Amino acid sequence: MTHPARISALLLLAVVLSITVPIKPALSSEGQTEPNGELSAIYEEWRVSDDENMGVVGLGVHHYFSEYFSLGVGSWMAVRGERGGFITLGIDGRLHLPITERIELESGVFVGAGGGRGGYFLSGGGLMVRPYAQLTYDISSWGRLSAGVSHVTFPNGGTIESTRPYISFSLPFYTYMGDGWKDDGLPHALQKQHDKSRSNSLAVVVRDLQPVSDARTTGGAVQDDVTLLGIEWRSYFNDTWYARLETEGAAGGSSRGYMQILVGGGAQIPVADNLYVSADASVGGGGGGGVDTGGGLLLDASAGMYYYLTPSLFAGLSGAYLIAPDGTFEAGSLALKLGYRSGGYSAGRKNSVDPSPEKPANMRLRVVNQTYYKASDLWRTHHADRNVENIGVQIDAFLDRDWYLTGQGIAAYGGDAGAYMTGLVGLGIRKNLIGGVFVNGEGLVGAAGGGGLATGSGLVWQGNVGLGYDLHPSLSALVTAGRMGAFDGDFKADVLGLSLAYNFNSYLLH
Missing domain, CATH: 2.40.160.20 (Porin)
Structure with a gap:
């Protein structure tokens, strides 16, 4: 099965x-x-x-x-x-x-x-x-x-x-x-508190999983290659050692719905100006899409190199080996990464000529409810006449007062679509109108699958426009309307969203 x-x-x-x-x-x-x-x-x-x-x-x-x-x-x-x-x-x-x-x-x-x-x-x-x-x-x-x-x-x-x-x-x-958003730096006392925060990095990851020849699906067929899309987060204890968390899901291949979550630790050391090598080991869980991971336990070891394009922006290439001890799944992989490191000490900052204090980033955390309405007769393989209710979280990191990077993770809780999940990243804009009223627009792309939604290989897109109101400098309400669809599947849905947002400033991304 x-x-x-x-x-x-x-x-x-x-x-x-x-x-x-x-x-x-x-x-x-x-x-x-x-x-x-x-x-x-x-x-x-x-x-x-x-x-x-x-x-x-x-x-x-x-x-x-x-x-x-x-x-x-x-x-x-x-x-x-x-x-x-x-x-x-x-x-x-x-x-x-x-x-x-x-x-x-x-x-x-x-x-x-x-x-x-x-x-x-x-x-x-x-x-x-x-x-x-x-x-x-x-x-x-x-x-x-x-x-x-x-x-x-x-x-x-x-x-x-x-x-x-x-x-x-x-x-x-x-x-x-x-609380709230800031357009300038911190007072000296708060800057000193920030200096005690750990350095963190966040990277978008595209990974190609290449299973060994003995790997089989849960149906007994030969396991094909899988393209994954996800993120990796690291928290640095010092200049060398870090803890990591990585989550990725299938966005290409025949195993749509596969997902893995890994946690672990490793070390990163410099080898040349702005060039670093790293190695780490992780443990976690995963499965879906017919990939035979048995009970779900995963073990992973990886090594890679990272080049800091700026004091905080980096690109990376890594190789890894993943094994499911309880199943037949075993695979090597290559991954490309693009990320940002901030807070405390940034690896490339020692060569920076700008000693000015960092400014905290304006950010927004949204608890969201999204309802999918049928926009194609073949959008689901079962219960096609039922709407799908989803709950999740969306995080926005503002590049300036208007433009922001966004990411969301949601899962179905209604409409007989249990096991459906989606994770998307994209770009958005927020513009104030009058008083506390603002408009919002965003476009996202990512992976989705499960619950009988016909998402093809798993790669999907979503566009939203919305109207919001600032209830408080740190609290907003937002209603959105949009469309979502699969690039190579029959899934298409009109999307109505309701969210409650907390506006804040932080050094995780700046």
Whole structure:
């Protein structure tokens, strides 16, 4: 049985970039920066049926809005069992109740969407709800350990319902972010706080996966080459060592719906002026599109070279080897990367002749709901007369006051399209009209698949126009209308979008 197609090249872009969720920097009584967020990893097993369990890993980013409340985004992916490629994304809110100096009682709920390897029968419309409670122990600079119990359900027609214990580890961090948008630099005190932020980089990745001759699809056929589109994020501990997160999905070939999420670490060292080499190792999950990854666990090793075109803009070429220990899938790959590094220390900056302080970038984080309406009779392979409801996150990085780069990751939660996901990147413009009213326009391209939507090889486009209103300098509401279609498939849809946006400034991109 083939994996239901599902892909989001930017599935974790929201996770990566939500580090910039606008909260005020935390200060201790001595004026030192305190952690204002955390990265987390969770392992638990879900009951799929009376005789089947699915081991899953959850990755997420949270930011503290107060001592007692945090909010973040995250993703869940299968790594053990028979459901490689089952992936969801969503939003996670959490309450914190300190018991002692090191122990906290925490409870929250994750609301998201997704599916895979079981079709809409397993995840229904795709809606996922996961309330949970946990005890957390602070082990100081090493991080935080937690143990708890969760209840997972896919209430919109899905068959998964599971109450199980879990364990998790989280790593606190600090990064500068400020409410609203700024057109100048930071006051000296805030600039000093920014200097304590880690350097981060974000790159767009195009990868060609070339499977070994023994690799087979879940249907037993020879596995063809797959072209992936995605992003890679790195956070640097110092001039050499970094942690990384990469998410990619199929945008070419016959395995539309394949997706992989990898996390790991590596080292980067200089070899000449502005030229660096790097090597890293990663672990993660993936599957879909008929690619035989077994339970979903993936192991990856890669090496590459990077050239800084400017103090912050770089281009890279890398090679990697990927293996699924539980399946037949095994492949080498070549990847081209174009990225931007900012915050703290940038690798190419040592040769820069401009010592002026950086200015924070104006950014916008949107929680979006998009409804697809049929624009072609053959747009879906099943339930063709039903609209598709999607939820997700969109991040915008402004190049100036009007133009911005944008990326979105969304997944279906209604319309019997469970397992549908899409990830797009593009360019947009925002123009003020009068008062707090503004117009918005954008064009995007990326990958999509799953849920019975006829997206061909997975490569899709989307165009939107919208009207918005600034409710507050840091909060906006926006309604959009647009069209989406597949480059080589029958999928075409009219798209109505509603979003709530938070406007902020950050050094993640500047």
